[in-house]
Amino acid sequence: MKTTFFSQTSICSLVLLLLCFGIATVNGQELEPRNYIAYKATEKLIIDGQGDDTSWQKAPWSQDYIDIEGKKVPDYRTRMKMLWDNEYLYVLTEIEEPHVWATLKQRDTVIFYNNDFEIFIDPDGDTHNYYEYEMNALNTLWDLFLTKPYRNNGKVVDSWDIQGVKSAVSIDGTLNDSSDTDMGWTVEVAIPWKVVTEASRGGHVPENEFWRINFSRVNWKFDLAQGRYSRKKDDSGKFMPEYNWVWSPQGVINMHEPEHWGYVYFSAKEVGEKDSFSIPQDDYIKFYLYSLYRGVLQGKKDAEKLVEVPREILGKTIKPSLEKHRFGYNIWVKSPFTGKILVIQEDGEFSSVDEKE
Known part of the structure; x- marks a missing residue:
């Protein structure tokens, strides 16, 4: 029998890392990704930013957005609804804002230099x-395709467009008018399935399936000069940091860690009916594997040792492996729930395969 001895310092280091890893946490509480059930619309929706179609009236609101790290309640309320039909994925978002302003009018400008609304979609x-x-x-759009997150040096395809997207904004107040106080603005978007299914392995509308999706709202402190709005600067002349308010908390100020995004389940049931959804058991293992992966990627002390420390997930013990090979490494484990091999490659891509494959 082989016995491995660790120094007291090593054990303490591993324990501290173990406490930090897993689903993102705030004050010791796990930030499990949120989920939403998108039901099927019962009529053709009119994209006008009003959200007064019968299907929208029946659709449930999401939870209110929270600060991106999951620590604070935002100053202003944001919430969304989703629907779908055979042609489009629909999003309706209500944004509370006492000063509705926007200046950017050119498509594919860096829109988050204004207050903005953002959608992130990872089909697989x-x-x-x-x-x-x-x-x-102003209903000015910026749409882009990313081959990988920035941490993995992915390519950003800025010239990519969502062909056939429909969008509208309605404003409860007056745009770019500093003389009054507004209630906010509402965004309505229809995204064609034929575009966003292109990058999915299945290539089909995800009926009774889920996609990983998140929503973000960027909000800036502002200055006024001759009645014109602009991002506020500090005493040194630098722009003050923005607020990032999201539907499903990231646990970190970075939207480009897609493993934290929420779950949207596209129910075959019509809006007004009821359905249920639970995060798959294997995904709880996946959350943990990604926490290990981030530690290794960032070169954290003892991160590689921690990979092979047993961990209990939903009452089952797993023991991941860090497998190094000629072209890099994989972090993998066999699921005690499904028997599948769950793998994160060195470039961060996740896969789930049957052991026989």
Whole structure:
């Protein structure tokens, strides 16, 4: 029998790392990704930013957005609804804002330099080949395709467009008018399935399936000069940091860690009916594997040792492996729930395969 001895310092280091890893945490509480059930619309929706179609009236609101790290309640309320039909994925978002302003009018400008609304979509949940969509209160769009997250040196395809997207903004107040106080603005978007299914392995509308999706709202402190709004600067002349408010908390100020995004389940049931959804058991293992992966990727002390420390997930003990090979490494484990091999490659891509494959 082989016995391995660790120094007291090593054990303490591993324990501290173990406490830090897993689902993102705030004050010791796990930030499990949120989930939402998107039901099927019962009529053709009119994209006008009003959200007064019968299907929208029946659709449930999401939880209110929270600060991106999951620590604070935002100053202003944001919430969303989703629907779908055979042609489009629909999003309706209500944004509370006492000063509705926007200046950018050119498509594919960096829209988050204004207050904006953002959608992130990863059809396969593998953190690769995902979409980002942004818009401001002028209904100016920025859509892009990312082959990998920035941490993995992915390519950003800025010239990519969501062909056939429909969007509208309605403003409860007056745009770019500093003389009054507004209530906010509402965004309505229809995204064609034929575009966003292109990067999915299945290539089909995800009926009774889920995609990993998140929503973000960027909000800036502002200055006024001759009645014109602009991002506020500090005493040194630098722009003050923005607020990032999201639907599903990231646990870190970075939207480009797709493993934290929420779950949207596209129910075959019509809006007004009821359905249920639970995060798959294997995904709880996946959360943990990604926490190990981030530690290794960032070169944290003892991160490689921690990979092979047993861990209990939903009452089952797993023991991941760090497998090094000629072209890099994999972090993998066999699921005690499904028997599948769950793998994160060195470039961060996740896969789930049957052991026989």
